[in-house]
Amino acid sequence: xxxxxxxxxxxxxxxxxxxxxxxxxxxxxxxxxxxxxxxxxxxxxxxxxxxxxxxxxxxxxxxxxxxxxxxxxxxxxxxxxxxxxxxxxxxxxxxxxxxxxxxxxxxxxxxxxxxxxxxxxxxxxxxxxxxxxxxxxxxxxxxxxxxxxxxxxxxxxxxxxxxxxxxxxxxxxxxxxxxxxxxxxxxxxxxxxxxxxxxxxxxxxxxxxxxxxxxxxxxxxxxxxxxxxxxxxxxxxxxxxxxxxxxxxxxxx
Amino acid sequence: xxxxxxxxxxxxxxxxxxxxxxxxxxxxxxxxxxxxxxxxxxxxxxxxxxxxxxxxxxxxxxxxxxxxxxxxxxxxxxxxxxxxxxxxxxxxxxxxxxxxxxxxxxxxxxxxxxxxxxxxxxxxxxxxxxxxxxxxxxxxxxxxxxxxxxxxxxxxxxxxxxxxxxxxxxxxxxxxxxxxxxxxxxxxxxxxxxxxxxxxxxxxxxxxxxxxxxxxxxxxxxxxxxxxxxxxxxxxxxxxxxxxxxxxxxxxxxxxxxxxxxxxxxxxxxxxxxxx
Numbered sequence: 209x210x211x212x213x214x215x216x217x218x219x220x221x222x223x224x225x226x227x228x229x230x231x232x233x234x235x236x237x238x239x240x241x242x243x244x245x246x247x248x249x250x251x252x253x254x255x256x257x258x259x260x261x262x263x264x265x266x267x268x269x270x271x272x273x274x275x276x277x278x279x280x281x282x283x284x285x286x287x288x289x290x291x292x293x294x295x296x297x298x299x300x301x302x303x304x305x306x307x308x309x310x311x312x313x314x315x316x317x318x319x320x321x322x323x324x325x326x327x328x329x330x331x332x333x334x335x336x337x338x339x340x341x342x343x344x345x346x347x348x349x350x351x352x353x354x355x356x357x358x359x360x361x362x363x364x365x366x367x368x369x370x371x372x373x374x375x376x377x378x379x380x381x382x383x384x385x386x387x388x389x390x391x392x393x394x395x396x397x398x399x400x401x402x403x404x405x406x407x408x409x410x411x412x413x414x415x416x417x418x419x420x421x422x423x424x425x426x427x428x429x430x431x432x433x434x435x436x437x438x439x440x441x442x443x444x445x446x447x448x449x450x451x452x453x454x455x456x457x458x459x460x461x
Numbered sequence: 462x463x464x465x466x467x468x469x470x471x472x473x474x475x476x477x478x479x480x481x482x483x484x485x486x487x488x489x490x491x492x493x494x495x496x497x498x499x500x501x502x503x504x505x506x507x508x509x510x511x512x513x514x515x516x517x518x519x520x521x522x523x524x525x526x527x528x529x530x531x532x533x534x535x536x537x538x539x540x541x542x543x544x545x546x547x548x549x550x551x552x553x554x555x556x557x558x559x560x561x562x563x564x565x566x567x568x569x570x571x572x573x574x575x576x577x578x579x580x581x582x583x584x585x586x587x588x589x590x591x592x593x594x595x596x597x598x599x600x601x602x603x604x605x606x607x608x609x610x611x612x613x614x615x616x617x618x619x620x621x622x623x624x625x626x627x628x629x630x631x632x633x634x635x636x637x638x639x640x641x642x643x644x645x646x647x648x649x650x651x652x653x654x655x656x657x658x659x660x661x662x663x664x665x666x667x668x669x670x671x672x673x674x675x676x677x678x679x680x681x682x683x684x685x686x687x688x689x690x691x692x693x694x695x696x697x698x699x700x701x702x703x704x705x706x707x708x709x710x711x712x713x714x715x716x717x718x719x720x721x722x723x724x725x726x727x728x729x730x731x732x733x734x735x736x737x
Contacts, residue, residue, distance in 0.1 A: 331688055335681035338673070340707060352704050360692050390677040394710075438670065438712050450669075452600065453641050 323361045329379045330359055336382035337407075338392025347378060347411040377416055384422065388429035395435070396428045474583055475523040482599030483588035484561075485513040485535070492586075497537065497576045505574075510540040512568065512592060516575065516606060522583075532577040536602075538568035545569060551601075551726055552626055554609045559602070562595035572609055613723035618653045619660050622699045632693065636686045639679045641711065642667045644722035646703075656699065663703035664691065665714060665722065673710035684708055 334344050345355040348371075357365055367375070385393065397408045401424045410421050437445070444450075485493075490513050497505045497513075513535040515522065524530035541558065544567055548558035558569045594602065633640065648661035666687045673680055687708045694702050 327688060328685070331685040332681060335677070335684040338680070338710075341704065356691075356695065356704075359688050360695070361689075386677055391674050392680065440670070440712065452597075 321363055323363050323365070326365075326367065326375070327359050327361070329375045330355075333375075333378050333382045336385050336392065337397060338394030339397065343397060343408055346408065348374065349412065349414070374416075378411065381411070381416070381421055381425070385425050385429065388425060389432050391432045393425075393428055393432060396432055399428065401427060469525075470527050470580060470584060471523040471525040474580070477583075477587045478590070479515065479522050479533075479583055479588055480519040480599075481515060481517060481522065481603065482594035482596070483515045484592040484594070485515075486586065486589040487512075489583075489586045489589075493578055493582050496578055496582070497535075499576075505537065505576075507537075508539075512538050512540065512589075514538055514568070514570075514594065514602070515588075516602065518603075522580075527580060531580055533580050533583060535576055535578055536570050536606075537574040537576070538570040541567045541569045543567060551605055551608065554605070554612060557602070557605050559598060561592060561598055565595070565598075566592055572606065608726075612726075613650075615647065615650065615723075616653045616660075618699075619647065619650075622660065622697050624693050624697060628693060629690070632686055632689045636679075636683045639668060639672060639676075639683050640666050640686070640708075641669050643725040644714070644719070645725045646722045650723075654699070659699050659701045661701045661703060662694065662706070663722075664694065664706040664725075665718065666690070666708045667711050667714045668708065670710040670712040 330344065330348075333339070333347075334341075337343075339347075341352060341355060345352045348355065348358070350358070350371075358367070393407060398406050400406055401410075405420075405424075407421075407424050407428060410417060410424055440450075490507055490511070493513075494505075494507050497507070499505075515533055516536045517530075517532075517534045521530045522533055544560065545556075545558040547553070548556035548569065551557075555572055556569070557572075558567070560567050644665045644667065646663040649658075654660060666683065668680070668683055691702055691706055694700055
């Protein structure tokens with residue numbers, strides 16, 4: 209499997225990988241280009257030497273989870289033949305590819321193409337917030353023309369790891385919003401939260417301030433359902449029923 | 462026929478149960494066969510499996526005075542074993558294939574097989590209740606007939622450049638109820654453009670405002686389908702999709718926008734050259 213051209217959604221897989229006891233869903237949740245709730249964990253350092261890619265834990269102890277996230281990140285970017293996970297303390301080396309991938313065979317239903325996953329993430333963000341394409345392009349920090357390419361089924365378009373990371377982070381924020389409310393932020397995106405800060409300005413900033421964003425969405429989610437009634441809602445309250453649309457009539461078949 | 466008391470005919474037809482979507486019994490249909498006639502042609506003989514459905518509006522069927530509404534319009538339909546997917550769900554303005562009610566009898570018709578029958582010929586007859594259309598099928602049949610007159614006439618060249626209905630249906634099939642309507646604004650809507658010129662389209666998919674606001678899953682599904690629709694349109698040579706195209710909640714699609722757009726459905730893609 210060439211992971212540079214193929215992204216795999218594993219969140220629904222209950223299988224365990226052979227290294228340690230870290231579940232695949234836990235593992236992939238930290239990857240920037242994988243579907244799932246991003247934990248925001250920083251991938252560990254990876255460096256390449258003579259065709260080898262070493263994944264090294266930068267923490268005080270070996271955190272297998274971080275190592276594996278780093279490994280997967282490196283695999284996605286690299287064509288190296290061998291990948292090792294090195295425990296700084298025990299100096300143990302693990303041939304990652306043999307140990308991980310021999311035991312990893314995702315079902316076809318779990319495989320998403322690069323373009324599909326890209327569009328799926330954008331759709332999730334757009335739908336959660338009820339965003340216009342201009343706002344969506346703004347928070348992805350790309351032009352509208354670029355956004356249409358991202359939304360297209362063009363498999364040859366490859367996002368940079370940084371763009372995957374941003375898309376993953378924005379998707380996680382969209383997921384947080386969805387957990388707070390089923391309504392879209394839409395009208396509230398440009399509402400001032402404090403000073404000149406709006407949710408859209410927070411989401412569009414180069415470095416996402418997770419704390420400020422969390423506080424903003426919690427505040428806005430409380431107000432989103434308490435909007436004044438529209439005229440048609442007032443008619444409905446008076447007992448007026450909407451007329452059926454063609455799509456609501458029984459289908460011919 | 463009892464023409465006496467013609468002013469009460471509306472009441473009698475109402476009492477007998479005649480309304481839009483009623484089906485004539487085989488005996489009744491045979492009795493009026495001689496009037497199923499087009500100008501200058503012999504009457505159409507009814508074949509086994511042929512039925513007549515009333516398509517006039519109910520208020521006209523039961524109008525009090527015969528003079529004000531002297532005729533009832535009927536549609537000749539043929540009973541079929543299965544719905545023909547090429548002719549169902551408003552894909553064509555010429556043909557329709559539909560069920561009279563859930564799990565009910567299936568009919569097929571051509572839009573031109575309609576006849577005006579003198580209203581008094583319904584007096585003393587009652588509709589075939591087992592074969593008549595339920596209210597939803599009846600409304601849908603009326604909508605299909607209406608489309609023939611109200612659908613926008615797009616340039617043949619534009620229809621040729623647009624994706625074919627099956628491609629569109631594949632994208633929209635899971636959201637056909639959640640996306641209430643699709644409206645489209647077309648540059649040069651009245652011109653057959655030469656191949657080197659583009660048609661510029663702005664497409665709006667409209668969701669019921671409450672559904673949009675309250676149903677997150679539906680909103681996400683519709684957003685996904687709309688993104689695919691726009692991507693498909695962008696791949697069509699000679700079509701430019703405007704950046705303003707978007708999925709909108711119904712409260713944001715205004716009367717002003719309705720004036721600038723055509724409602725888009727698959728029947729709009731019925732080209733003049735489509736084979737019957």
